[in-house]
Amino acid sequence: MPAEAWTPVELLPTSGQPVPLLLDSPHSGSHYPADFGYACSLDRLRQAEDMYVDELFASAPAQGAPLLRAHFPRSYIDPNRGLEDLDPELLDGEWPLSTRPGEKTRLGVGLIWSRLRGTTPIYSRKLSVEEVHRRIERCWKPYHATLEREVERLHAAFGCLFHLDCHSMPANGDPRIDGHSEPRADFVLGDRDGTACCEAFTARVEAYLKGLGYDVRRNLPYKGVELVRRYSDPSRGRHSLQLEINRRLYMDEETFAKTDRFSLLQAQLDGLLADLTVFAGDRSAAHSTGS
Numbered sequence: 001m002p003a004e005a006w007t008p009v010e011l012l013p014t015s016g017q018p019v020p021l022l023l024d025s026p027h028s029g030s031h032y033p034a035d036f037g038y039a040c041s042l043d044r045l046r047q048a049e050d051m052y053v054d055e056l057f058a059s060a061p062a063q064g065a066p067l068l069r070a071h072f073p074r075s076y077i078d079p080n081r082g083l084e085d086l087d088p089e090l091l092d093g094e095w096p097l098s099t100r101p102g103e104k105t106r107l108g109v110g111l112i113w114s115r116l117r118g119t120t121p122i123y124s125r126k127l128s129v130e131e132v133h134r135r136i137e138r139c140w141k142p143y144h145a146t147l148e149r150e151v152e153r154l155h156a157a158f159g160c161l162f163h164l165d166c167h168s169m170p171a172n173g174d175p176r177i178d179g180h181s182e183p184r185a186d187f188v189l190g191d192r193d194g195t196a197c198c199e200a201f202t203a204r205v206e207a208y209l210k211g212l213g214y215d216v217r218r219n220l221p222y223k224g225v226e227l228v229r230r231y232s233d234p235s236r237g238r239h240s241l242q243l244e245i246n247r248r249l250y251m252d253e254e255t256f257a258k259t260d261r262f263s264l265l266q267a268q269l270d271g272l273l274a275d276l277t278v279f280a281g282d283r284s285a286a287h288s289t290g291s
């Protein structure tokens with residue numbers, strides 16, 4: 001049987017003036033691999049996607065910031081989880097590596113998702129050790145290898161790096177995560193309680209979005225997970241910030257249709273990126289002059 005031809009990970013290279021700004025969209029992938037073997041409905045599964053987030057930030061490369069995007073869906077394997085965040089009970093055999101299932105796995109959304117919204121099982125079978133290993137090798141590792149390579153390249157060139165990890169979130173709270181089902185803020189910024197980036201980066205994004213009239217919260221209910229933890233080291237000039245966009249700002253969560261506000265939001269995010277290229281350029285210049 002010929003291998004399925006698709007590219008799990010894509011890095012969109014820059015065409016604009018390079019700046020130490022890097023974007024990634026780990027959850028907007030919508031290519032459901034032939035070997036997924038899920039048992040739930042595809043529509044339910046697709047609600048887990050951060051649909052259109054890569055498109056909302058499509059201007060990044062032309063503004064000088066590389067954009068990494070996954071084409072595989074997060075429900076297949078989640079690049080925003082550590083390799084150890086795996087429930088061995090999902091497997092039909094002995095997992096050869098160590099595991100340390102955490103809170104995300106308990107909620108059914110670890111490295112390999114088991115349930116949707118805590119209740120709907122994704123599989124009616126156990127997964128083989130071999131197929132989980134294949135997902136890691138084919139999707140998780142290339143995603144992280146590409147991101148790490150870009151982090152190193154930009155940091156070497158500019159002496160600092162600002163990484164914006166781009167996501168979207170359901171409009172309303174999930175009682176298991178938020179403790180309520182009330183409407184969420186327009187944007188949630190996650191800097192792991194101030195440990196994944198300098199205050200100035202979070203404040204710059206926050207001020208820009210608030211200036212547009214949006215309601216912005218920090219670290220609640222999302223602090224940022226593996227992607228902002230793994231590559232950040234503010235003491236060495238490596239800054240990562242997670243940005244969650246409320247889906248009600250651009251799409252209908254039931255029909256998946258873009259709303260009339262999509263292009264307005266896209267233009268506003270173009271403006272945010274333009275502001276961040278100035279910010280990142282200034283910080284890089286300050287670094288090179290030692291100030």
Ligand SMILES: [Zn+2]
Nearest residue numbers: 027050167168
């Ligand atoms: Zn996400």
